[in-house]
Each structure stands twice: as C-alpha cells, then as structure tokens.
Amino acid sequence: MATTDPSFRRYLPWVVALAFFMQTLDTTILNTALPGMARDLGENPLRMQSAVIAYMLTVALVIPASGWLADRFGTRTVFLWAIALFSLGSLGCAASPTLRMLVIARVVQGVGGALLAPIGRLVVLRVFPREQFLPVMSFIAIPGLVGPLIGPTLGGFLVQFVSWHWIFLINLPVGVAGVWASLRFMPQLRSETPSAFDWGGFVLFSLGLMLSSLALQGLGEHLVSTALSVICLVAGLCAMAAYWLHATRHPRPLFDPALFKIPTFRIGIIGNVFARLGSGATPFLTPMFLQLGLGFSPSEAGLSMVPTVIGAMLTKTLATKLIQRQGYRRVLVGNTLILGLMIASFALIERGTTHLWLAVQLGLFGMINSLQFTAMNTVTLGGLDTTTASGGNSLLSVVQQLSMSLGVASSSLFLLLFSGAPVNRANPGVDLVPAFHATYIAVGAMAALASFIFFQLRPQEGESGPQARAAGDSIQD
Incomplete structure (x- = not known):
C-alpha cells in the first residue's frame, strides 16, 4: 500500500x-x-x-x-x-x-x-x-x-x-x-x-446558495430589477427549505440533520454565520477604504494590512489558555461584542490618522478576530465524535465560505447605498470616506449581534478535545 x-x-x-x-x-x-x-x-x-x-x-x-x-x-x-x-x-x-x-x-x-x-x-x-x-x-x-x-x-x-x-x-x-x-x-x-452521493440534496443546497447570493448582489448593484432580486431571494430560501426537508428523509444526506441535535455544534454553526458576516467583510473593505477613501497607494495599503496578520498570529498562542480559563460562553459573548465595536471603530479613521495609530488599530482587530475564529471553530467541533466529525467539519468549512461571501455581498450593498455612487463606471470624484464609515458601523453591528447566539451556551459547555483542536488548526482563517 x-x-x-x-x-x-x-x-x-x-x-x-x-x-x-x-x-x-x-x-x-x-x-x-x-x-x-x-x-x-x-x-x-x-x-x-x-x-x-x-x-x-x-x-x-x-x-x-x-x-x-x-x-x-x-x-x-x-x-x-x-x-x-x-x-x-x-x-x-x-x-x-x-x-x-x-x-x-x-x-x-x-x-x-x-x-x-x-x-x-x-x-x-x-x-x-x-x-x-x-x-x-x-x-x-x-x-x-x-x-x-x-x-x-x-x-x-x-x-x-x-x-x-x-x-x-x-x-x-x-x-x-x-x-x-x-x-x-x-x-x-x-x-x-x-x-x-446525495445528488438531490447537493443540487437543492447549491441552488439555494447561488440564488440567495445573486439576490443580495442584485439588490446592491441594481443590475437587475428589485422584483427579480426578491424573486431570487425567495427561490433561494425555498430551495434551502426543500433541502432541509429532503435531508430529514434521505438515508445518507449531504449534511446529516442529526448534527444539529448537538447543542454546541448547533450554536457554533449559527454563531459562525452571523459573526463572519462582519469579520469576513473587513479584509475586503479595509484595503479599498485605505485606497479609495484615504488615498493610499496599493503598496501602502498592502503594508498597512500586515499588523492584522501579525496580531492574529500572536493570539494563536494565547487563545487556548484564555478559553480554558474563562470558558467558551464568556469568551465568545464578550469577544463578539468587542469584535463588533472594533469593526465599527474604523469609522473613526480620518485622512489625518497616523500610520502608527492605524497599525495599532489593525493589529488589535487581528488579535480579536483570531480569538473569535479559534473559539468558534473549537466550540463547534468539540462535541463531535468519530461518526459525526467528518460531516461536521465539512459543514463548518461550507458555512465559513458562505458567511464570508454573504459578508462581502452585504458590505458592498451598504457601501453602494451609503455612497449613492453610480455602478456602471468608475467615479473617482466622489468622497467615499463617509460611506465607508457608515458601512463599518453597519458591519460591526451585524457582527455584534452574534453575541446573542453565543449567550445560549451553558457556562460549562464546549470542552474541546483533540478532534476539535486538530480540526480547528487545519481550518484556515
């Protein structure tokens, strides 16, 4: 062999x-x-x-x-x-x-x-x-x-x-x-x-994702009529509902509904969706804000993002100890609220902000964001056993990509609505700083709402084992 x-x-x-x-x-x-x-x-x-x-x-x-x-x-x-x-x-x-x-x-x-x-x-x-x-x-x-x-x-x-x-x-x-x-x-x-392979479930699930995403883009960009966007959104939700009904009756569904009988997995997955709507949008928004709003060159904008990654790497060594000491519920509820405030705080950045202060703010965001991802990954996967680990890990990976995609789509929708900029051509004459500020506040509010979901964890829930740590380390955030 x-x-x-x-x-x-x-x-x-x-x-x-x-x-x-x-x-x-x-x-x-x-x-x-x-x-x-x-x-x-x-x-x-x-x-x-x-x-x-x-x-x-x-x-x-x-x-x-x-x-x-x-x-x-x-x-x-x-x-x-x-x-x-x-x-x-x-x-x-x-x-x-x-x-x-x-x-x-x-x-x-x-x-x-x-x-x-x-x-x-x-x-x-x-x-x-x-x-x-x-x-x-x-x-x-x-x-x-x-x-x-x-x-x-x-x-x-x-x-x-x-x-x-x-x-x-x-x-x-x-x-x-x-x-x-x-x-x-x-x-x-x-x-x-x-x-x-559950091809029927795969088609329904994929159709639901595609139609919902297209609806969000259509509503934001006005490339198609609002009526058609609403129809796509309703059709997407209908396809997802049909998939759920299909999964409850299929002998080997794409994602087993029994996974949601595990409380920590259920709360972790739903919390992932809403928390990543905000945190997943920020890496997309910030380089554009630095260039289109503050007038940075592309190389300056790229270098400015380095503190975010350094902060994330530093937090990896501290996250496990903090979670073990404080517990998942306290860490996730508190850190989710701080994450939302941190995202919203980018609305305070003006053209005169120094590079040093910008680096501090982005570094802090990277630390808070990394702690959020580590805690969400491990609490979601920690309650799985050998029979549910594969399906749960796959569903978490899908939810991560989906929620970040929806985060980018929703933040773009906010940015277009707040800016009032035309969508058919570039318009460099528009001052986009106020639109970016309003978008950061909206995105931060979306991320903070996930704290209500993580509050449903019981104080002692979420003990992480080797399976959770291994899966959490292998998922890139």
Missing part, C-alpha cells in the same frame, strides 16, 4: 502545505489589487466584489463533494485536477479583458481551490497514524499563515509597480511544482466501495 512508503510520509506534508499556501495566498492577495483592477477593466471599484464572491461561493458549493470525489476517483487524481483547475483559472483571470470574464475564471479557480485543502487533510488523516495527525496538521498550517502575511503586501506592490495580472500569474510556477510533487509523493487512495 502506498501509505507504507516512507517517502510519502516524509514529503507528503510539504505537498499539502504547498497547496494550502496557493489557496491562502490567492484569497488575500486580491483584495488590495481590486481598485487597480477596476481602473484597468473600466469598472467602478465598488462593483468588484463579484470577483471575490464568485470564488468564495464556488468553494462553498464544491466542498461537500470533495470526499466523494476522492473516494470515487482517487486522492492523487482529484488533487492533480484541483491544482490544474486552480492554475487554469489563474491564467484565465490574468487574461480576462472584462469583469464578467474575470468572474468566470474565478469560478474555475474556485473549483480547484475548494478541493485542495479538503483532499490534503483527508490524505494526511489516512496516511499518518492518529498520534501524528495533530503535529503534521500544525506543520501544514504554517504556510496558511504565511499566505495572508505576504498576500496583501505582495498584491499591492504587484499592482502598483508591475501589473495586476501578476497576482494570478505567480500561481502558475507554484502549480507546476505542485503537479510534479503530487505525481511523486501523493498516494492514490480510493474507496473500494464508495458510498452513494
């Missing part, structure tokens, strides 16, 4: 780490480049959120099928296809002459990106013995931290001094290296009897 070959265990973590790096770098490098891309494509920068949402939503749609695809076609085959699609989508993004073509290429890129991390985690879980899983996943998570650290800065420098096309083209040599390494060191693992 391939898993007994020492070379697989020696080099496999590096292969998976490379894939994690590709994915996390791409999700952070784009935000800083959006205003420059908008100028080149002849678009209003306030409409560029569709390039971000298309990727996140595609990832959310494809993740549920990743395990079945690996069992059916083999881990190496699917992993190679994931790298190929991600690289092909990157090339398509670089060659896109319009926003519409860019969105289509981002969808292709998202299909590949959705498979990279889940397949990588699955292979590590099957190749390494249980006692080695957590150390290996901790090693693999390091590139996932490096990507967000250099992504905004690299994106800013590339768009200012070279061309925005290179934020996608740099994925190609990494993809070539990934294909070579996967052919040599990725084992081909598949199930002899793959379980049946």
